Amino acid sequence: MTKYKHLFIDLDRTLWDFDSNALITLGELFDTYQLKEKGIASFDCFLTYYKAYNQTLWDEYKNGKITKAYLSVERFYGSLKNFGIDNYEMAKQMAAAYIRISPTKTKLFPQALEVVESLSKKYHLHIITNGFSEVQFVKVKNSGLAPFFDTIITSEMAGVQKPNAKIFQYSLEKTGAKPIESIMIGDDLEADILGAKNVGIDQIYVNFENKLHTESPLHEVNTLAAILEIL
Numbered sequence: 001m002t003k004y005k006h007l008f009i010d011l012d013r014t015l016w017d018f019d020s021n022a023l024i025t026l027g028e029l030f031d032t033y034q035l036k037e038k039g040i041a042s043f044d045c046f047l048t049y050y051k052a053y054n055q056t057l058w059d060e061y062k063n064g065k066i067t068k069a070y071l072s073v074e075r076f077y078g079s080l081k082n083f084g085i086d087n088y089e090m091a092k093q094m095a096a097a098y099i100r101i102s103p104t105k106t107k108l109f110p111q112a113l114e115v116v117e118s119l120s121k122k123y124h125l126h127i128i129t130n131g132f133s134e135v136q137f138v139k140v141k142n143s144g145l146a147p148f149f150d151t152i153i154t155s156e157m158a159g160v161q162k163p164n165a166k167i168f169q170y171s172l173e174k175t176g177a178k179p180i181e182s183i184m185i186g187d188d189l190e191a192d193i194l195g196a197k198n199v200g201i202d203q204i205y206v207n208f209e210n211k212l213h214t215e216s217p218l219h220e221v222n223t224l225a226a227i228l229e230i231l
């Protein structure tokens with residue numbers, strides 16, 4: 001019999017397919033802003049540049065070199081400029097549209113709903129996610145995950161991001177869970193796995209792409225359905 005009562009589950013890239021939803025949104029923006037008509041040969045050309053530039057900007061953000069607000073607009077402004085479109089106003093509009101539209105997309109990883117439904121019959125389910133409450137709540141609601149979760153905890157609510165111990169302590173307090181009867185499920189070795197380990201919570205690492213690593217999570221799976229064999 002399992003000792004667990006509370007499952008804490010990450011949202012982005014664990015249940016909610018962040019990259020597919022971003023791709024769908026960017027495709028819509030490419031059409032809405034008529035980027036082909038403005039001279040960009042294809043969506044793939046745009047996407048290849050955008051993805052690389054977005055990654056560069058995220059690295060700079062993580063190193064404290066730029067702000068999130070700058071990143072949000074610059075990834076569009078810089079990408080458009082690369083294709084000869086120097087239009088800051090349009091970049092600003094696209095950035096706002098991206099943030100408004102992408103959380104409404106509903107693509108989950110295979111069997112996400114079936115797995116959380118099944119788990120919800122045996123355990124209390126809670127989400128712990130790094131992100132803004134307004135955005136993350138929309139994702140949970142629109143994708144149909146909401147009915148299976150007792151609690152949704154965002155880094156905005158906790159005031160700090162995973163892997164900071166304070167967000168896990170905040171989550172335990174808010175849900176009345178003890179570390180010993182809890183397990184964290186997530187795709188990020190640092191934020192989810194190390195974060196949970198540091199506060200004495202067991203962990204299941206969701207490694208869809210079978211990435212090589214040197215950490216030692218308690219469990220590791222490469223599909224969501226495999227979680228049902230553990231719990």
Ligand SMILES: [Mg+2]
Binds near residue numbers: 010013014186187188
């Ligand atoms: Mg994640």
